[in-house]
Amino acid sequence: MKNILKSSNIRKIVFISLIFIIILGLSVLAGNVKLRNVNIKFSNNQEITVLTSKTKISDILEENHIVLEEDETVTPGLDAEITNTNKIVITLKGEEPSEIAENANTEINTEEIIEDYTNITEKIETVIEEIPFETVTKDVSNGSATTRNAIIQQGENGERKVIYKVTYKDDIEISREELSSEVIKEPVDKIVQVQTKSVITARSGYSRTSGISGQSGIYKVTAYCACMQCCGKTNGITASGAKATANHTIAAPSTFAFGTKVVINGITYTVEDRGGAIQGNRIDIYMDTHAEALQWGVRYVEVEVLN
Template sequence: MELVHKLLPASKKKLVISSIGVLALVLFSVFVLVEAMKAEVVFTDNGEIQTISTHTNTVGDLLQEVGIAVGAHDFLSHDEADLIEDGMEITYKTAKQITVSIDGEEQAYYTTADTIEDFLIEQDLAFKERDEISHQPTEVTEDGLHIEVVKAYQVTINDGGNEKEVWTTGGTVNDLLKEADVDYEKGSDDRITPALDEKVTKGKTIDIVRVAIDEEEVTETIAFDIEERQDSSLLKGEEKVISEGEEGAVTKRFKVTKENGKEVSRELISEDVTEERVNRVVAVGTKEEVQESNLVTLANETTNQGGKTITVTASAFTSECGGCSGVTATGINLSANPNMKVIAVDPNVIPLGTKVWVEGYGEAIAGDTGGNIKGNRIDVHVPSKSAAYSWGVKTVQVKVLD
């Protein structure tokens, strides 16, 4: 430069300096103009905000300038063909792949949602509170996230005959009963099927049979026997009660098993006689009656207004007697008709079906027979044992009415 100064005259030196200054001014002006022509864009890349000054014409050119290739599932706030404008705000999000497994069936999704809750809403995936989801709704989404969902299903619990439907996502029978607040005691007599350690499956019914085992005490009567004693002072066929019988009592203890409140078995554990029975003692006549004829069926027979009257020995019976069926030889149900007037006869003397009148008893029908009813002997039916005792054994007149 010093050489230039020496070689050039002073006037020319001034000209060179002025030219350099003008050139610098022009270059600066061009630079300022170029810079002024740049557009300023606010660009958000996956949450990171930056301001970019650019000469690019379109959004696609800008993305290419910053090295971003937009994927098919990525989010871009503008079309790539949109023109760049000063002050434009552009947002870009890279899509994340999320796999959702519902009851074992997997499906891949792409999303730009920030949280799992937003992702589920975006994909219209709705689940119930009772469904089991591996992640919380507030968790942030990540690329490669795997969400597992087990949908709840209904299971029927039949608890001692009372059914209810409960929701579950699986587990064992034991787990389900705890979730459903069903009380049971391990080691009890209750029966639970399927077993407590078996897996619960959809549509399954769990049956609980409530078993109760108790002891029950019952007091029963013991019927007395009739003891016969021969008495020569009584005519043959006559009887006389010497002493009334008394029923005894026995206390029985049973083991009673009930299932769901209903008795299914009863086992006798013990029995104790708490009151001894006393037999009824009856004197039975053995004295022979002097008769002019051996035809007892015609003895003492007289005619009376077209019928016949017979003298007989009459005792009493009731349908409540031990071993009695309550139904007569002619089919009359005395258990159902305790006040019906019926007598037991020897059909060779009084035919069955005959209407009669019995002294001290009234009108009756000859409707039954008996092992001890032979010849001129009858049994009158009375409604109770006490009435039979009161009747005793007596001699009466019987008139045949038809």
């Protein structure tokens, strides 16, 4: 009885110990599985790179279903272990393998691979981007010593729709690849004309060339906005009933019919407004802000009446 008990106890201990040893062994194995990238070069010079945990050349070839032809040989040999160059070269018999270069050990373990691929996310992002307008300068001053720049056309930024593939690692952008781009709105060039200066001060005798109301000539040109100070009201509605618009609306004496087109500094304006002080050879240009109107001040400028 005693003996039987004893031997069954020993068996139990041996069995439990065995399980321990197996678990221990397995975990040691799991921790030590090293994966490496191995470059295999074929006799036709094609190359592949395989990821393997095997180290014996024949095992690595077999794992990748590579069978040597009769006239082929492999370096290192089939029974050899992979060297730290991680290169296998298959050549025709009699041919020297040209390269088994020593290079960095590319051995990587499973944890590093898993670490590399965690928290990598790719997103497709659509972004509307501005296309800045360009400024084009046209010189029509014919080399005149006194010139001034007139804006003939205001620049406007364009827009394009861009689709990006954005890669994030831990929410930090690591790469951005443009997949497609489409122009939604073409930018409009800003056109600046360099003109011969025709601003004539009162002292230099503007009256000599001063415009006869309703006709082309030199006018005293001022500017205004839709503020209380300029108009005594703020709704921006002109005497013609049209809403005042910058680069478009001017106030002129009643000798100009509403709708008359007038060119000042290269910009074509339309007579839409009147003003108490706008009599004789005077014109008032509507501007968006009071600051712009102040900046304009009073100028004696060539005015061309188109109709």
